[in-house]
Amino acid sequence: MAASTAQGASHRSRLRLIVIQTLVFSLLATLGARLYYLQVISGEEYQGQAASQSVREIVVQPQRGLIVDAMGRPLVTNRLTWVVSLDRTLLGRMSDEDRVELLRRTGRAIDMRPRRIEARLLLCGDEGAVAGTCWNGSPYQPVPVAQDVGEAAALRILEQPEDFPGVVAERQTVRQYPAPYGINAAHVLGYLSPITSEELDAAELSGDSSVNGASVVGRAGVEKEYDQWLRGQPGYQQVAVDSKGRVRDDVSDLEAQPGDTLVTSIDAQVQGVVEAQLAKMIQTQRATRDPVTGRNFEADSGAAVVMEASTGRIVAMASQPTYDPSVWVGGITDQQLTRLYSEAAGTPLLARSFQGQFAPGSTWKPFMTVGALTNGYSPDTILGCPSAVQVGNRPFHNHESGAYGSIDFARALEVSCNTFFYQVGMHFWQTLGSDPDDVDAKDPLVEEAENFGFGEQTGIDLPGEASGRVADRHWKRDYYESMKDYYCDLADAPQDEKTSDFVYKFAGEFCVEGWKYKLPDAVNFSIGQGDTIVTPLQLARGYAAIANGGTLWQPRVGKAIVSPDGEVIREIEPQKERDLGIPKSVLDYVDQALQGVSTRGTMAWKLGGFPIDQVKIRAKTGSAEVYGKQSTGWVASYTEDYVVVMMISQGGTGSGSTGEGIRAIWEALYGVDGEQVDPADAAIPGVTPPASLPIFGEDGSILPPARDKD
Incomplete structure (x- = not known):
């Protein structure tokens, strides 16, 4: 019986061994099949993915386009400057002691505090990053920390690479302003600044590949208005990096495309x-x-x-x-x-x-003259030009209280007679809009001002244009609604030393009936006073229409x-807005x-x-x-x-x-x-601006336009 028991135990042991062997062989077979799938069947795919993980893309910024005047003179160009950049990935592999020493040594070379260098190396979005200072570009390319570096400092960095590991000195282009004839033209030309994260996100959503995290974009003037043409198209350099992120070799290059040239009408x-x-x-x-x-x-x-x-x-x-x-x-x-x-x-x-x-003051009067002559008045109209006209309980004066007797519109414009135009404004108010609460009353002078484009943007190709204001009945009602609480609170409070008698009195009157378009409003409007405002450009456009x-x-x-x-x-x-009729x-x-x-x-x-x-x-x-x-x-x-x-x-x-x-x-x-x-x-050859464009030579030269022969 003991022998039988021993045989049973031996049999069970052999079964266990067979099960274990079968399990081991099954696992080995599964592993072999998986390895065969990964290395043979899918080998090329995974090899490509592994290679792509060792390749990084570096953006090559394009040269921004030129801005020239109508004769081809350069207003904005580009110049070469020494730029010093630092490799963040290499710095990240250094010990704290070596990193601090490198930043200190680099700072001494380029006359820059290490703390400022550190601030420029931070990626935008990182803790402590400051917008406008942090790096918004690829973390795999050297980060510019200083430009317009002296040539001696740049050459020292280039000639002593062992003292400046990860520091790059190279020539790059930046904006330059040649200022022909000593011009400034800052408000027309505008300026550039780094792209924001929000702008970059918007560009990526729209599929715009012309900007990247290191781009600068137009912020004002024609630099902003024509930015899409001037900015060019970035290039891309693919480089192989090792496991520490250090560049080992160039893989491929896509050259950057320079921006286009903007020819302006400026002389x-x-x-x-x-x-x-x-x-x-x-x-x-x-x-x-x-x-x-x-x-x-x-x-x-x-x-x-x-x-x-x-x-x-x-x-x-x-x-x-x-x-x-x-x-x-x-x-x-x-x-x-x-x-x-x-x-x-x-x-x-x-x-x-x-x-x-x-x-606008009296420069407004020619437009008021047009409004009067097309609404009942005639060149033969004669009105008095006294030193003052009584409007309600207040006299409205001529400049320096001059008087010129009975005159027509032409003479009123010549001597700039206020009291002549006061009477015109009074006439239209009394005959067409004497109800100060009627916001829809007809006013030929207001209508003519709006016909000439006042109170609206001119549509100039410069960003940020103001629209001016035609202070008519609708504007006055809207202004009252937006400001009544402020002026009523001011009127209800005791007058303090900061509030003049005029302002305190005005606040009280405004609170009670500030929406009413009264006779003094019409009188002031007729001579370009009161609340009507214009831009110099709007005024120039109005006179151009005359x-x-x-x-x-x-x-x-x-x-x-x-x-x-x-x-x-x-x-x-040129874009025609409309014929004024x-x-x-x-x-x-x-x-x-x-x-x-x-x-x-x-x-x-x-x-x-x-x-x-x-x-x-x-x-x-x-x-x-x-x-x-x-x-x-x-x-x-x-x-x-x-x-x-x-x-x-x-x-x-x-x-x-x-x-x-x-x-x-x-x-x-x-x-x-x-x-x-x-x-x-004459400042412009031929007196008037050329119709043709400057001549662009194959060698990159820009010559003045060819003038038509008389």
Whole structure:
């Protein structure tokens, strides 16, 4: 029985062994089959995936396109500069001690604090990263930490690689501003800054491959408006890296495509004259005593526009205060940025020419004349021009209380008679809208202002344009609804030392009936005072419509897009907004009256000796009163070819503050020297802007346009 038991146990042991052997062989067979599948059947696929994990893509930034003027002169180009970059992946493999020492050594070489270098190496999105300083590009390519590095420092890094592991010094292109004729043109040209994470995400969603995390994009001016053409197409370099992320070899290259060239309608020589005259007039007024306040004029800002009358193309446009556009190249400091937005510095980033909004004063009167002559008045209408007109319980005066007797519209424009136009405004209010609560009452003067494009953007190809404001009945009702709580609270509170008597009284009246469009509102509107505001560009466009026979154009700075090899990709044609439908007889009448302003009216004293018989300048001066400030001075002028507008905030009378500058610009445009006119001396060859584009040579040269032979 014992033997039988032993045999049973032995049998069970053999069974267990067989089961274990079978299990082991099954596992080995499964493993072998899996290995065969991975290495033989799917080997190529996994080999490709493994290879792709060792390949990294480095972005090669394209050279940004040029910006040139109408004659082919460069306004914005690119220059080579030494840029020092650091390899983040290699730094990440260093010990803390070695990393600190490398950053200290690199900082000494490029005159930069190690802490600033560290801040630039942080990836945007990492803890402690600062927008505008952190790196928004690929983590696998060297991160630029300094540009415009001295050549000696760059060569030291290149010649001593053992002392600067992971530090790269190379030549790269950055924006340059050649400034032909000493121009600035910052508000027209604009500036660049690094792309934001939000913009990059939006580009990826839209499939836009022209930007990447290391791109810089246009932020203002034509740099922003034509950014998609100027930016070019990035290239990509694929490199093989080891397990530590270090580059071992180049795999493939896709070359970057340079950006296209933007040809503008700006003429650099005219731009230089306009900028110089605007700055000169401002400086002159700051040294001139204001007879009203008894102190010098503040002349805190100004703008000037030169427009081609028949097309709306911008020939020159200047704003003061301005800034150096190169301040953005390589990154702007907090101190520099604060100044650009500072009110104490005059907010230099604000382009007064198309973003600044000012009361137009008497430059408004030609549009009011058109409105009157197309709504019941005639050139034969005679009205008095007394020193003052009583409106309710308040007298409304002429400038300096002058009186000119009974006159017509032409003479009223020549001497800029306020009281003449007060009567026109009063007439329309009394006959068509005497109910101050009727927001839909007809007002021919308001309708004509809107017909000329005031109260709406001009559509210029520059971002951030202001729309101005036509202060009609609807606007006044809307403004009351938005501000009544503020003024009612102010009126209900006891008057404090910070609130003037005027403001306190105004708050009380506004709270009670601030929505009503009263007779004083209509009177102020008729002479460009009150709450109506315009941009200098809007005013120039309105005068261009008078000059060209009644066509309102959308102003344009861009003229053409040209590829890097000189092929014209797109011509940017002038865009007609609309025909104003004004009778030719009315426009001719206003045109003749504005000639009288230059020969015997308020602008005549600034044009003495000017060959007005050869260069027929039409003009209108304006002095807009602003509560708590000195007057804003305007001159709007034109010929058959151009419109020239200049204004100075807190500069005094129109002709007094800008008249000499306006004259100097006209002299440059037509080649005037004293009483002589020589077209050969004109700033633009042939006097008027060329219709054709600059000539782009195969060698990359840009030559002036070919002029048509007469």
